[in-house]
Amino acid sequence: MFQxxxxxxxxxxxxxxxxxxxxxxxxxxxxxxxxxKGDFEVKLFGKDNPLTVSNFLENIDNNIYVNQKFYKIIDYxxxxxxxxxxxxxxxxxxxxxxxxxxxxxxxxxxxxxxxxIKPRYNYQIKNPNETxxxxxxxxxxxIAMVKRGKNKSSSTEFFFVTSxxxxxxxxxxxxxxxxxxxxxxxxxxxEDYIKAVQISN
Numbered sequence: 001m002f003q004x005x006x007x008x009x010x011x012x013x014x015x016x017x018x019x020x021x022x023x024x025x026x027x028x029x030x031x032x033x034x035x036x037k038g039d040f041e042v043k044l045f046g047k048d049n050p051l052t053v054s055n056f057l058e059n060i061d062n063n064i065y066v067n068q069k070f071y072k073i074i075d076y077x078x079x080x081x082x083x084x085x086x087x088x089x090x091x092x093x094x095x096x097x098x099x100x101x102x103x104x105x106x107x108x109x110x111x112x113x114x115x116x117i118k119p120r121y122n123y124q125i126k127n128p129n130e131t132x133x134x135x136x137x138x139x140x141x142x143i144a145m146v147k148r149g150k151n152k153s154s155s156t157e158f159f160f161v162t163s164x165x166x167x168x169x170x171x172x173x174x175x176x177x178x179x180x181x182x183x184x185x186x187x188x189x190x191e192d193y194i195k196a197v198q199i200s201n
Contacts, residue, residue, distance in 0.1 A: 013110075022051065030044070030199075032198045034197070035184065036192045040180060040181025040184045041179050041200070043177055044056065044176040045175050045177075048135050049111075049112060049136075049174075051107060051108065051119070052110045052173045053176070056158070059155075064085075065085065065196075066197075069193040070193065070194070071085075071087035072087075073190045079161060083158070084157070085157035086157060106148040106152040106153060108122045108152060108153070109121065110153070110173045111170055111173065114135055122152070124151055124171055131169040139164055139177060140161070141179075141185065143159070144158065144175065145172065146158060147171075153173045162182075
């Protein structure tokens with residue numbers, strides 16, 4: 001049986017927030033995605049994923065996602081993956097990164113377990129039994145950061161899923177969920193794009 005005390009969490013969010021110069025938010029803010037298919041609202045899990053959410057909010061403040069296409073759509077019979085953000089193959093991505101003077105093209109994988117005060121960093125679940133203790137799992141409308149390496153997340157690319165996918169739980173930083181307008185997400189195709197992302201509160 002999995003025990004919460006079996007993992008020693010030596011590095012916390014404050015360490016990474018200072019290292020990456022983030023003003024780490026630990027509140028569950030709402031953001032509004034305005035797309036060519038319509039609008040939808042996402043609740044961000046700042047309390048559980050402060051580093052990932054702060055990185056995302058900084059990207060919004062820097063207008064990184066304005067006029068960016070949903071650059072990859074993966075369709076399976078029971079689930080869709082909708083990738084957005086900044087396509088790493090786009091020259092704009094390189095220019096934007098240089099302009100922002102980002103220290104790293106990636107951020108640590110960040111997942112939160114029940115009954116643990118701090119999130120775990122650079123840690124990926126290997127034992128499927130551990131997923132029962134995760135605070136956030138993939139559900140319809142979940143948003144997570146694309147991975148860049150085994151224990152790292154991209155700093156700009158993200159993806160949505162349209163249904164539960166337990167096979168991926170504990171392997172990606174899930175940092176929010178659509179709370180309004182899920183039907184809009186389900187209509188999005190590869191040529192659609194984000195007009196803007198606005199922080200509601």
